[in-house]
Amino acid sequence: MTEDRVYNFSAGPSILPEPVLQRARAELMNCRGSGMSVMEMSHRSPVFTEIFTETKEKFRSILRIPETHEILFLQGGATLQFAAIPMNLMEGKTADYAVTGNFSNKAAKEAEKYGTVHIACSTADTGHNRIPQQEELDLSADAKYFYYCANNTIYGTEWQYVPETAAPLVCDMSSDILSRPVDVSRYGLIYAGAQKNMAPAGLTVVIIDKVLAGRELPYTPQIMSYETMIKHDSLLNTPPCWCIYMLSLVLDWLKEQGGVEGMEQLKKARAKRLYDCLEESRLFRLHAEPGSRSDMNVTFRTGNAETDAEFIRFAADRGLTNLKGHKIAGGMRASIYNAMPMEGVEALVDTIKEFEQKHV
């Protein structure tokens, strides 16, 4: 880290690659010789059209999205998708929801407004510390889709397999998108809020199999209709231009790092280093069960709230910030997204060991 910056373990909005921020700064007053900032450009101007088109192409190429699927750049975050998905895909009927954490639970609750929600599984009874196996999934015969959240930021669990279902898969990948290759053809819809692995808050990327569009309930707002947004190539109204531009810079950086394969190697290495250290620890214990652990959010605790708080301060004094766990889970959480360099993880491991020596 340079320029007096910290190692930022925030769960979202989160760390961005330093070279990306430097490039954004360099171009801030005058982008691509336009004489203006991206923040000042009409979304229909030639320069922004170029940025928009390139971003979509880069995204399609990096995640190898087949032509059957459209890429949408939307607003409103996951919370808007919680309603948009059932409004567009449920047809007032039934959908299956896997509840493995806070956000899938919220999605299921919101969907109840638009049809029948069938809970295909819930891990609430064990504090969402694991991901159910395929055979545990109770699937409805007539589900319009099966909904799950690939990575649970609060509890630090991540699906290690793609569920097998007859209904189209709908997946919230907000916190692990672009961290690994994905066989997009297996999904009906993938969405992700940008603010964890991709860009600043304010952009949601939706990847939708075009055959699923056009089934929305009659009262669906235009801005929430996938069919309308596909028809307008996301430009029904002014999109979050700055976030799209930032995503384009992140995608350039990501390509230089070896694309999603490079990111997967790095994420495995980061997570292994941290989990190994915590497995060996005599002070800290991990929240998530082996086989369900997230490579993106590592949740751990001492079992003593005061010691946890002391550790969080201890780390912050060393320039390692935002290690406090979510209030509903407690303890610590280290979010190690794409932009977290290995040095940040090494610094955290050193800090954990230093703290432990003083306390055991």
Added chain:
Amino acid sequence: MTEDRVYNFSAGPSILPEPVLQRARAELMNCRGSGMSVMEMSHRSPVFTEIFTETKEKFRSILRIPETHEILFLQGGATLQFAAIPMNLMEGKTADYAVTGNFSNKAAKEAEKYGTVHIACSTADTGHNRIPQQEELDLSADAKYFYYCANNTIYGTEWQYVPETAAPLVCDMSSDILSRPVDVSRYGLIYAGAQKNMAPAGLTVVIIDKVLAGRELPYTPQIMSYETMIKHDSLLNTPPCWCIYMLSLVLDWLKEQGGVEGMEQLKKARAKRLYDCLEESRLFRLHAEPGSRSDMNVTFRTGNAETDAEFIRFAADRGLTNLKGHKIAGGMRASIYNAMPMEGVEALVDTIKEFEQKHV
């Protein structure tokens, strides 16, 4: 203008004050000593909480918003509000819409999904070149609200008075907010997309009389419920943090310029200079009628599409960009929002005169 920048007459997203962009650039990698960019901060972190709270306070103070009204920082632009307003306020009954341009027309069309839309007036028959007078408004006895768009960017017209109605006033001020003092207490709801007079695209500010909240239709998405957003102080989910930060910088700049009174003086001066020049012109004619003309968007044309195109190129060669009118109106449009300095208008007047000398 410095740093090889242009005079940007774009209708939206639009010019931002140069000192604001410079400050954003200076703080981009490390904001307020946090060691991180605003784009990387958790929306619940102490530094961002400070930014959020300050922005709201500055906004309330500058526009003198009474405590009866809440300020919300939302996503989705005017297009989301087109649905949110009837979903929240119409109760499935009737609302009056004044159609004076493209955006009020779109709002009325979207509202038809949620109740009975009564067109209180339409200026479509004269190409939306004027604003109806009070006595022309055909008001329903039982309207849940009266909806209008204060400034019509495409046609260059602006309401010069506040309509008198029994129903609460709902007003789209996207293109003239913060350009003049407003008696907020007269309104039930004011909203504005940020990307014209306030901040980059991706933020919508809603000012709502709290007594109007809590009447939404049962299928209203959480993210579109004003009551829910009021309860969560706009932080139901991750807000568009960067745009809120940019708004805070714009508000600081605006205060230094004398607040909304300073902006009103400047807008009157800018508009007068340009309208006087065009009134005297033997080549160009104005689209909007006197008494209805916008201080923010000046629409003019030669009557010959080729000459219009030539003028647009002529101006662009001189660093005056985005003067092309909207495709549905044609001709030229100079958007002279808060951030447009008087020198930009002077440069445009000089260019108009120079072009005219060659063509008359």
